[in-house]
Amino acid sequence: MMQFGIFSVGDVTPDPTTGRTPTERERIKAMVAIARKAEEVGLDVFATGEHHNPPFVPSSPTTMLGWIAARTERLVLSTATTLITTNDPVKIAEDYAMLQHLADGRVDLMMGRGNTGPVYPWFGQDIRQGINLAIENYALLRRLWREDVVNWEGTFRTPLQGFTSTPRPMDGVPPFVWHGSIRSPEIAEQAAYYGDGFFHNNIFWPASHTQQMVELYRTRYAHYGHGTPEQAIVGLGGHVFMRRNSQDAVREFRPYFDVAPVYGHGPSLEDFMDQTPLTVGTPEQVIEKTLAFRKYAGDYQRQLFLVDHAGLPLKTVLEQIDLLGEEVVPVLREEFAKGRPADVPDAPTHQSLLAAAHDKQAHDRQANDKQPNGKGGEPAEEVRTA
Amino acid sequence: MRLVVVSAGLSVPSSTRLLGDRLAAATAERTDAEVQVVELRDLAVEIAHHLTNGFPGPRLSSALDAVTAADGLIVVTPVFSASYSGLFKSFFDVLDRDALAGKPVLVAATGGTARHSLVLEHALRPLFAYLRAIVVPTAVYAASEDWGAEGLAGRVERAAGELAGLMGGLRGGLRGGASESVSESVxxxxxxxxxxxxxxxxxxxxxxxxxxxxxxxxxxxxxxxxxxxxxxxxxxxxxxx
Known part of the structure; x- marks a missing residue:
């Protein structure tokens, strides 16, 4: 089935209608309240951003996700995004394997580069090497999760000799990885090469651009032999503010929109809604706009909504999640299922990856039995969902 | 062939646009080029939004596409504070960095006094060199007095001849080679x-x-x-x- 969830940037922004700025502690507590609410109303995923500069609070994602894991039962915990450029891949391997065990497998990650220039030198890196850092660090991360003992030498990090990343991934199955990118074809190519997921954070982009990036990923996914273009694993963002009556939604959201750090003082709310996935209106309007994503991105696996930024108070945000859970997502589940080809895979989970790994083992054993000289032992093909 | 004029003139009518039109007409006479004019004045708000939001609106998007797809380019700016205008620069700031690589470009400017004519050599030529365009040797400056004096027509003809020659010559040979080597270097x-x-x-x-x-x-x-x-x-x- 398709997954629906919330992704949060974690910004601390003054509420423009009251002038009040929440404390960092309030914002952190609000983020975890939002995650718990997402589970309560039947959503599937909560993803936190990772930032190392004000006005953002989530610098330590696995601490936050570990707390949420202990207080939820079903929710998949993810990131949007994990900085594969400035974090040490060894620490990512360790932290997220630990989280995976504590959360009983309810963990995946979305890799991103980060576009804040100064963060790179603060962590000893150079933003001009962003793509290369993403490529080398992720290649190492994959090995750390898949090989018990790693000898490695690269361009950006101290070499490793005889290193074992602990804990080993749960059931020997590493967390599923998405690669998030807005406009770098190299990252779509990377996701396609490995058969990983590709998340296009389309919330500030016109449909034509999203379509181009997703199509590139799908084409290259098929090129690398992971399946048909339609079977590639795609995620999209969305950005909504809802009230029962669309005029009420616009009236209430406009002051937040007009001064929001990311799009305030720019195009009008109406222009923005026209040109990007932003929907300010009724739950029915959100349903209509979100269903239209399929027209240009194809059948996809994960839909994340941004609902908690621009200084919106927690109470209002929780009301948004109630509306998503009660009115929007049930209809989206039903409508997206219609006409979805049977061979388009569900969003990968720990269970589906584990089952695929078992199938592959059984298949390899059979192949080896048939060929006593052991020719069936192909080099480790990547575990994918069926 | 497609010839695109980018005019950063602000008034209507504009002497910047007028210079662009004369250069375009003189170039079109020597080639079979279709001429399209991009008036930055009409795109000013979309350009500003692109700077703050990171994506172009529909009209700016088609203007950027037209410039990228052009076989030759005529760019004309008024002189503001001893340089090209901010609007002119902003348009090229939001254009893809590789869009002009190997493309023949004629640079031109207008001003109230001839004292600023070297703006073409000190400001425009380095800008388009950075963008890896091929800037024609003759740059055309028109001060107010030039519109009533000898000389401008001759410079327009010479510059247009150079641009037409490069557009024709580069289309089959140098231009293709140039864009290939761009891909190769990547x-x-x-x-x-x-x-x-x-x-x-x-x-x-x-x-x-x-x-x-x-x-x-x-x-x-x-x-x-x-x-x-x-x-x-x-x-x-x-x-x-």
Whole structure:
């Protein structure tokens, strides 16, 4: 089935209608309240951003996700995004394997580069090497999760000799990885090469651009032999503010929109809604706009909504999640299922990856039995969902 | 052939636009080029929104596409504070960095006094050199007094002749070669190191052919991408070995 969830940037922004700025502690507590609410109303995923500069609070994602894991039962915990450029891949391997065990497998990650220039030198890196850092660090991360003992030498990090990343991934199955990118074809190519997921954070982009990036990923996914273009694993963002009556939604959201750090003082709310996935209106309007994503991105696996930024108070945000859970997502589940080809895979989970790994083992054993000289032992093909 | 005029004139009518039109007409006489004019005045708000939001509105988007697809370009700005206008610069700031690579460009400017004429050499020519455009040798400056004096017509004709010559000449030869070498320089180091590391046992690196050229996806609209194995191989510390 398709997954629906919330992704949060974690910004601390003054509420423009009251002038009040929440404390960092309030914002952190609000983020975890939002995650718990997402589970309560039947959503599937909560993803936190990772930032190392004000006005953002989530610098330590696995601490936050570990707390949420202990207080939820079903929710998949993810990131949007994990900085594969400035974090040490060894620490990512360790932290997220630990989280995976504590959360009983309810963990995946979305890799991103980060576009804040100064963060790179603060962590000893150079933003001009962003793509290369993403490529080398992720290649190492994959090995750390898949090989018990790693000898490695690269361009950006101290070499490793005889290193074992602990804990080993749960059931020997590493967390599923998405690669998030807005406009770098190299990252779509990377996701396609490995058969990983590709998340296009389309919330500030016109449909034509999203379509181009997703199509590139799908084409290259098929090129690398992971399946048909339609079977590639795609995620999209969305950005909504809802009230029962669309005029009420616009009236209430406009002051937040007009001064929001990311799009305030720019195009009008109406222009923005026209040109990007932003929907300010009724739950029915959100349903209509979100269903239209399929027209240009194809059948996809994960839909994340941004609902908690621009200084919106927690109470209002929780009301948004109630509306998503009660009115929007049930209809989206039903409508997206219609006409979805049977061979388009569900969003990968720990269970589906584990089952695929078992199938592959059984298949390899059979192949080896048939060929006593052991020719069936192909080099480790990547575990994918069926 | 397509000839695009980018005019940053602000008033209507504008002497900047007038100079652009005269240069375009003189160039069109020498080529079979269709002329399209991009008036930055009409795009000013979309350009500002692009700067703050990161994506172009529909009209700016089609203007950027037209400039990118042009076989030749005439760019004309009024002189503001001893340089090109901010609007003129902002348009080229939001244009893709490689959009003008290898493209013939005629630079022109207008001003109230002839004292600013070297703006073309000190400001416009370096800007378009940075963008790897091929700037024609004659740059055309029109001060107010030039519109009633001898000389402007001759400079317009000379510059148009140079632009027309480059558009015709580059289209079959130099221009194609130039854009090829642009792609090559992107993948050059990657493909070199991919072949260097082929002798080593790295199954992931050899799963895609290292001699694969820079790819264009199936749809013409898909962006170029260097095959992943080449990207990865370029980072191998043993690539010098």
């Amino acid at each position: 993948s050059e180091s990657a493909s070199e190191s991919a072949s260097a590391s082929e002798s080593e046992s790295a199954p992931e690196l050899t799963s895609a052919s290292s001699s694969e050229p820079v790819l264009r996806g199936t749809g013409a609209a898909l962006p170029d991408v260097v095959p992943f194995a080449q990207q990865l191989a370029a980072l191998s510390p043993s690539r010098g070995a």
